[in-house]
Amino acid sequence: MKLSPLISALLATFFIICPKSGFSASAKPQSSFAIEQEFKTLAYTNYLLPPDYAYPRVFIQDFPQDFTTIKSPEQRHKFFLMLLLPLALQTNQDIAKERLVADYLLHKYQQNQLDASDINLIEHLADKYDIFTRLSAPQKYELILNELQNKIDIIPPSILLATAAINTNWGEAYFLPLSNNLYRSLNWYSNDGLKPRDETQDDSYRIKIYPSLQSSMTDFALKLNSSIDYQEFRNARRNLRQRNQTLSGRFLSPYLIFASALPNFAGLLDYTITFYRLEDIDRYAHFTPNLPKDSQPSVNVTKN
Numbered sequence: 001m002k003l004s005p006l007i008s009a010l011l012a013t014f015f016i017i018c019p020k021s022g023f024s025a026s027a028k029p030q031s032s033f034a035i036e037q038e039f040k041t042l043a044y045t046n047y048l049l050p051p052d053y054a055y056p057r058v059f060i061q062d063f064p065q066d067f068t069t070i071k072s073p074e075q076r077h078k079f080f081l082m083l084l085l086p087l088a089l090q091t092n093q094d095i096a097k098e099r100l101v102a103d104y105l106l107h108k109y110q111q112n113q114l115d116a117s118d119i120n121l122i123e124h125l126a127d128k129y130d131i132f133t134r135l136s137a138p139q140k141y142e143l144i145l146n147e148l149q150n151k152i153d154i155i156p157p158s159i160l161l162a163t164a165a166i167n168t169n170w171g172e173a174y175f176l177p178l179s180n181n182l183y184r185s186l187n188w189y190s191n192d193g194l195k196p197r198d199e200t201q202d203d204s205y206r207i208k209i210y211p212s213l214q215s216s217m218t219d220f221a222l223k224l225n226s227s228i229d230y231q232e233f234r235n236a237r238r239n240l241r242q243r244n245q246t247l248s249g250r251f252l253s254p255y256l257i258f259a260s261a262l263p264n265f266a267g268l269l270d271y272t273i274t275f276y277r278l279e280d281i282d283r284y285a286h287f288t289p290n291l292p293k294d295s296q297p298s299v300n301v302t303k304n
Contacts, residue, residue, distance in 0.1 A: 032064040032079065039082060047081040047161075048277055051284045057086055061212040065177045073170075080171045081276065084161055084182070084213070091217050092154040095225070098125075102148040109138070109145055125152075130226045150234050153241070155221045158249030158278035159256065162269050163220070167260055180210040183220040184260070229258040249273045249282050 039045070042056040049055070060083050070076045105122055108114050114122075119141070126132070126144045129151045133143050164182040167173075175181055175194050185208045187193045193206030210216040224230045233255035240247055253269040262268065273279060 030064070032066050032070055035060060035064060035083070036079065044082065047078065047085050048280055055086055055089060057090065059086055059090060059214060061180075061214060063171070063177045063180055063213060067171050067177065076172075077165070077170050077276070080165060081161055081278075084164055084217070085157065085281070087214050087217050088155075088157040088160040090214065091160065091221050092157065094218070095152060095154050095221065099152040099154075101125075102145065102152050106145040106149065109141055114141065128222070128226070130228075150238050151225050153225065153234070153237055154247060155224055156247045156249040156252060156282045158273045158282050159224075159252065159269070160217060160221065161278055161281075162249065162272040162276070163256070163259055164217070165272055166262065166265070166268050175207050178209070179207055180213050180216050181208050182213060182216045185216070185219060185223075224256075224259070230255070246283055248279060250279055 038058065039056075042058065044056050044058070063083075067076070067079075070079060101121070102125060105114070105118055105125075108118055122141055122144055125148055129148060131144050131147045131151070133140055135143055165171075167184045168176045168182060173184070174197060175184070179194055186205045187208050188205045190206055193208050195203075195206060208216075208219075210219070224233060233252055236252055236255050237247060240251065250270055250273050253273065254266045256269060257266050259265060259269075
């Protein structure tokens with residue numbers, strides 16, 4: 001699909017926390033110990049760091065098989081959050097890019113300047129974000145573009161991290177290293193995936209297998225941004241936007257009761273965000289357009 005130069009330029013936007021140049025990265029660690037050593041070489045020693053710190057864009061693509069050998073629960077929890085935080089920022093970077101494109105398409109619609117490639121892109125986004133209407137053009141595109149304003153927006157990093165922690169028992173769930181599935185996402189009425197272990201006699205679902213941790217997080221973020229189950233979450237997020245307030249994971253947690261089958265999940269989510277001070281990350285996250293690509297090179301860490 002050919003995009004206009006302006007849309008292509010918008011896709012150069014990057015999501016970061018307080019930019020700082022001079023990042024370097026090299027190795028592709030596999031074990032938890034090797035990953036920890038790599039983090040130390042990058043001065044990445046905690047998931048909570050000063051506001052002027054630039055988190056390294058080191059994307060661990062496969063959950064370490066030896067994670068549970070870390071004996072201290074406190075150290076496991078800290079390491080779990082450090083593993084996932086760069087992925088949460090990357091997930092939101094990608095959403096932010098798409099939001100800018102939707103904003104630009106809405107502007108073009110308002111100026112009556114949509115062309116064929118714009119229409120194709122609008123149709124693609126409508127399908128991706130589960131927007132359906134029987135209206136015909138131009139009302140059809142007005143409705144879709146307005147809906148996209150509510151659906152394409154970042155997910156507070158605190159929610160992405162805390163929900164993963166709860167749904168995988170802080171990385172100790174048996175299925176996580178086998179599936180890279182951070183949110184216990186399911187395939188219904190399919191044999192595609194992992195068969196649940198000692199959970200239920202119901203054989204109608206399987207635990208999804210993802211090619212990477214990033215793909216699992218991206219899929220979960222899309223579910224929050226598209227499913228009808230999370231309409232109230234998106235409305236509350238939009239209200240925060242309209243009041244120019246921080247997108248707060250704690251504020252939005254009551255609207256995520258469907259994000260897990262666990263009882264009192266919203267309360268667990270609020271507690272986890274509060275206890276681990278994950279709202280500090282929500283507060284410091286911000287957008288910086290046109291960041292030079294060489295100022296923060298990325299590393300994809302995968303299995304051999």
